[in-house]
Amino acid sequence: MNYVALLPPVLMALFGCATLILDVLTRRHENRAWLAWFNLAGSLLIGLSLWRQWQALSAGQPVVALQDAIVIDGLSLFANALVWLSVVTLLLISYRYLDLVGEHHGEYYALALFAQCGMYFMAAGVDLIALFVGLELTSLSFYILVGFTRADRRSNEAALKYMLLGALSSAFVLYGFSLLYGLSGSTSLTDIAAAVKPDPFTTLATVTVVIGMLFKVSAAPFHFWAPDAYEGAPTPITGYLSVASKIAAFAVLVRLLTGPLAGAAAIWQPLLVFASIASITIGSIAALTQERIKRLFAYSGIAHAGYVLLGFIAGPPLGLQGIYVYLLVYAIMNGGAFAVLTSLRNHGIAGDDLTDLRGLSRKHPVHAALFAILLLSLAGVPPTAGFIGKYYILAALMRSGHITLAVLAAGYIVVSLYFYFRMIREMYLEPSEDRQPLAASLGVRLALAGAAAFTLLIGLFPQPALHGALTLLERNG
Amino acid sequence: MTAHLLSLVLFLPLAGMLGLLLLPPSVRVLRGFAALVAAVTFGFSLLLLPGFQTGSPGFQYVERASWIPAIGAQYLIGLDGISLLLVLLTTLVSLLAIGASWNSISERPRLFYAMILLLESGLIGVFTSLDLFLFYLFWDTVLIPMYFIIGIYGGERRSYAAIKFFLYTLLGSVFLLLGFLAIYFQYGQATGVYTFELTKLMSANLPLHVQQWIFWGLFLGFAVKVPMFPLHTWLPDAHVEAPTAGSVLLASLMLKMGTYGFIRFSLPLVPAACSTPAIVTTMAVLSLIAIIYGALVCLMQRDWKKLVAYSSISHLGFCTLGIFALNYNGITGSVIQQVSHGISTGLLFLLVGFIYERRHTREIADYGGLAQVMPVFATVFAITVFSSAGLPLLNGFIGEFTILSGAFAVNRVWATVGVIGIVLSASYLLWLYQRTMMGPVKYDVNRHLPDLTARERLIVLPLVVLAFAIGIYPAPLFRILQPAVHALVGQAQAGAFHP
Numbered sequence: 001m002n003y004v005a006l007l008p009p010v011l012m013a014l015f016g017c018a019t020l021i022l023d024v025l026t027r028r029h030e031n032r033a034w035l036a037w038f039n040l041a042g043s044l045l046i047g048l049s050l051w052r053q054w055q056a057l058s059a060g061q062p063v064v065a066l067q068d069a070i071v072i073d074g075l076s077l078f079a080n081a082l083v084w085l086s087v088v089t090l091l092l093i094s095y096r097y098l099d100l101v102g103e104h105h106g107e108y109y110a111l112a113l114f115a116q117c118g119m120y121f122m123a124a125g126v127d128l129i130a131l132f133v134g135l136e137l138t139s140l141s142f143y144i145l146v147g148f149t150r151a152d153r154r155s156n157e158a159a160l161k162y163m164l165l166g167a168l169s170s171a172f173v174l175y176g177f178s179l180l181y182g183l184s185g186s187t188s189l190t191d192i193a194a195a196v197k198p199d200p201f202t203t204l205a206t207v208t209v210v211i212g213m214l215f216k217v218s219a220a221p222f223h224f225w226a227p228d229a230y231e232g233a234p235t236p237i238t239g240y241l242s243v244a245s246k247i248a249a250f251a252v253l254v255r256l257l258t259g260p261l262a263g264a265a266a267i268w269q270p271l272l273v274f275a276s277i278a279s280i281t282i283g284s285i286a287a288l289t290q291e292r293i294k295r296l297f298a299y300s301g302i303a304h305a306g307y308v309l310l311g312f313i314a315g316p317p318l319g320l321q322g323i324y325v326y327l328l329v330y331a332i333m334n335g336g337a338f339a340v341l342t343s344l345r346n347h348g349i350a351g352d353d354l355t356d357l358r359g360l361s362r363k364h365p366v367h368a369a370l371f372a373i374l375l376l377s378l379a380g381v382p383p384t385a386g387f388i389g390k391y392y393i394l395a396a397l398m399r400s401g402h403i404t405l406a407v408l409a410a411g412y413i414v415v416s417l418y419f420y421f422r423m424i425r426e427m428y429l430e431p432s433e434d435r436q437p438l439a440a441s442l443g444v445r446l447a448l449a450g451a452a453a454f455t456l457l458i459g460l461f462p463q464p465a466l467h468g469a470l471t472l473l474e475r476n477g
Numbered sequence: 478m479t480a481h482l483l484s485l486v487l488f489l490p491l492a493g494m495l496g497l498l499l500l501p502p503s504v505r506v507l508r509g510f511a512a513l514v515a516a517v518t519f520g521f522s523l524l525l526l527p528g529f530q531t532g533s534p535g536f537q538y539v540e541r542a543s544w545i546p547a548i549g550a551q552y553l554i555g556l557d558g559i560s561l562l563l564v565l566l567t568t569l570v571s572l573l574a575i576g577a578s579w580n581s582i583s584e585r586p587r588l589f590y591a592m593i594l595l596l597e598s599g600l601i602g603v604f605t606s607l608d609l610f611l612f613y614l615f616w617d618t619v620l621i622p623m624y625f626i627i628g629i630y631g632g633e634r635r636s637y638a639a640i641k642f643f644l645y646t647l648l649g650s651v652f653l654l655l656g657f658l659a660i661y662f663q664y665g666q667a668t669g670v671y672t673f674e675l676t677k678l679m680s681a682n683l684p685l686h687v688q689q690w691i692f693w694g695l696f697l698g699f700a701v702k703v704p705m706f707p708l709h710t711w712l713p714d715a716h717v718e719a720p721t722a723g724s725v726l727l728a729s730l731m732l733k734m735g736t737y738g739f740i741r742f743s744l745p746l747v748p749a750a751c752s753t754p755a756i757v758t759t760m761a762v763l764s765l766i767a768i769i770y771g772a773l774v775c776l777m778q779r780d781w782k783k784l785v786a787y788s789s790i791s792h793l794g795f796c797t798l799g800i801f802a803l804n805y806n807g808i809t810g811s812v813i814q815q816v817s818h819g820i821s822t823g824l825l826f827l828l829v830g831f832i833y834e835r836r837h838t839r840e841i842a843d844y845g846g847l848a849q850v851m852p853v854f855a856t857v858f859a860i861t862v863f864s865s866a867g868l869p870l871l872n873g874f875i876g877e878f879t880i881l882s883g884a885f886a887v888n889r890v891w892a893t894v895g896v897i898g899i900v901l902s903a904s905y906l907l908w909l910y911q912r913t914m915m916g917p918v919k920y921d922v923n924r925h926l927p928d929l930t931a932r933e934r935l936i937v938l939p940l941v942v943l944a945f946a947i948g949i950y951p952a953p954l955f956r957i958l959q960p961a962v963h964a965l966v967g968q969a970q971a972g973a974f975h976p
Contacts, residue, residue, distance in 0.1 A: 361588075381647070382617040391654070395548075398658040406658075410651035414644055421624075421640055429628045429636045466547040 004056050005065035005072045007049040008080065009120045015042035016113035023106020032104040036095040036443070039109045043088050046116075050084060053077055057475055068188060069127035074475035078324060079123035079251035082331040086244040087116050089335040089451070092443030093342045094236040100345055100439060101149050101234065108148060112240065115141035119248035126259075128177045128187040131252060135173065135216075138248060139166050142241060146233040158232020165225040169215030176209030180260070193260040206264045209256065210271055216249035218298075219305045220278035227286075230298035231352070235345060238294055239338025242301045243331050250308055250327060257312055258320065258476075265315075272309050277408065279306030284415040292352050293341055296419060297334075300378065303416060304330055307393050310409055314396035322392035324469040329389035329458065333377040336451020339444050340371045346439040357423055359432030367438060368427045370452035377455045379420040380413045385458035388466075482524060483538040483554055486564065487601045489518045490571070494594040497587055504586045508579060511590035515572040515597065522568040529561060534960040536607060536676075549665075549672040550610035554602075557961040559740060559812050562954070563604040563733055566819045569939065570729045571597040574722035576936045577827055581721065581834055582630060589630055592622035593722060600730050604737060609657045609673040612742075616698075617650055619731065623715075623723065631718040638711075638718035645711040646701055653698025653738075656691045660746055663687060679745045679968065688750035695743050702735030703793050706767040716786035717839075721830025724782070728789050728826055729819035736796045736815055740808065740965065744800070748969045752803055760801040761884075765894045767794030772901035776908070781832075781839045784909060785825045788865065791902060792818045798895060799880035803969050807883025808962045813954055814876025817947060821865040821873055824940050828858050831933055835926050841909065846918035851928040855914045857937050862910050864944040866903040872947035875954075 019035060053072050056063055062073035090112055098104035121134025147159025181187055184195030196202055218226040230238045257268060283303030290296040311323035344351025361368035377386030390413060397406035458465045493514030500506050529537060536555030544552040575593055582589045602615030620643055628639030664681040665671035701708045716724050744751050771791030778784035799811030833839060848855035864871040877899060885892035918924050
């Protein structure tokens, strides 16, 4: 049965390496878009291998592999499916953009797949080593990807900042892991769970691990890297970073906080209460005044992270359901939004400013309409998927008696509406300016249409998506 | 056919909206199609009448389908007398609003008519949902089309007015959602059944202090929409900046969502809270302030459209006063007043729109003596003013009188203040009439204004006829409302808190 558990990461690594080799062999060719399609074909196989895991999981118990270092359970499959979705989106929207910025290289795709491989181990790891190796593989790939547009100074700056703070956060995590190892004498999460008891070392370990992971999900007050990294990175990578890396990091948090550290809830709960309130507040307030779209999305992503953290505070069962549903919805709508942002970049325009959206509804009515749907969803307005996500979080808080937090979270929905609607205003209400058309490749169109369609579909008929997410939740190890 | 008639009425405009997206980009085709869809919807909604059993209590045309079993939400719609009237008002006014936009919307007509039809579906959904989750979905959905209608097709400050409208109402909505969730979990924990079904949740019988918290949550949602003083500040902006069709839809229909919410959800779900003296007094006082304050502001207005906007605050004050009289007359009067206000304020905004299209100013001082120039317009305007001011034999009188008789039974002071409000409303409306219609023609530009066209006459005709019909023979309305209101009053009193 082991091959079921290992097939997806092996495929990711193989296709990553194959891309590197093929890239070198065909360096002379002008057209590089085939690299994206090649990797999409690879992703199809990876998708099938994940599907195979789902079948195995439906048939019986969670599958463990690599001497119990990784597990295929509902959580890992759920996170990996979303990361897979994000990779497919990335591959679809990247190729035109890379041509436009003149940095179309095979390394881009290879690194994206290596990052995916790292995230696979983050989601599936039940051993400190597997988790940390996954975390580092992901981070290293992303450091390079964020700085991929070498000629752009902001991209370089972003990569450097991201790397410095990323390394710091990894150090936090590693320190916490070493303490956990010291406490239990084992790297296996099951052994650690048995060894965790209320003492200062557990407290220290919990605090450092949680802080390290809060860095990774860009929750306040550990969010400072996000706006710069998001702004400087190539736009498709920003989308990938904001969706996939967050989901993988949340998967680790779910794994740790409902597993070995469940007993230390008294320690991490106040920490997360603070982080979630701070994230939602800082994210929503700071997003109000941003003039650059990617910075705006960075702050809005911080707020979204805050909403997900609220799910941990509400606790199982409803809070965990909330996390699942929210992440699912977030992956779809944010991925779709970045398809639009990517296509804003065209010959001669950076497409970074809010005003670059001006008058979009006249020139590209379909794009504008689909983007508007995604923005409504990000704001959490019915009848879109985003509302279902917010609904679950609010319901979980009400259920667990965190009324004040629920009121606060609900209030900030209104604030977030304002900054998302600044974009709708630019597209629809502001007079049209003579501007260049979107660089909307076939891939962008596919990604956008798919995301918007699912956003509406989940908003109107949430049952199948809810059923899927909740079934996976029940199959946790 | 009749089994799904209500769903048909509900989704026809939505289907029409999707159909609009496929049509060629010609104003004539688009507006014609939108009008056709709205007319057919209106026709089908009229078909609801013959099958409606006036005598029987409970909901009719009920349709139920599984929707989101994971959280206990269903597709559950139905009608009682109250919702029936509001649905009919919605389908009629939506049709008229499309007619009123005939020549004024030349830019981006597709989006405009699509938004109107989406709004119509949303409103019908609000007035027919019997499941709290479904209701909330429709409740928030209607904000989206209205944002675009104000924001794209509105006046100079449209962008500001549109987002203010959206933010304000959404702020109310999220608290409404929290209130709903509280009921949902309280009921679920007590019974083990997690459901959003209205009729089930009515039996929740929550402790008083819980009910009170929930009441205020729902209050924020509904009161912003009505709007009740002091949550009304979005209204003047939105109504004034909106295009004519938008103002008509806002005033005639969307404000009723708030009052309808109080009747449909607050009263039956938290009956004990609704009848605690503190809450009743607060609601009555806020209503009375709205009545007097709205009227006083109207007296000060120099802007014709703004005056009409503020008059809505005053008139809706009567509706909320009637609801919290918590007796048969009060609630019946309130619903009739809601319908009446839909008719008379719809007319007022239509007429302001017609004159604005001709003169492009809303300053009252720019007019005067129009009765000589536009006799038909002046006649219709006179009828409208009288109807809005509550003159007997016209619709406004019936609602206000019934509300005041209900209020009088509870507290004489309320009724007295209400009467003062009626006097004030007569003064600002008649004064408006005097300044715009009577006397000599002040400005030469006004001397050649064309009178109402055939299309415009056709649009106002149904509303004028209804104003007279309700004023002269309101008995059918009372008959339609009676069982529903009796049931409500019964629930409110059964669940009332007796110390």
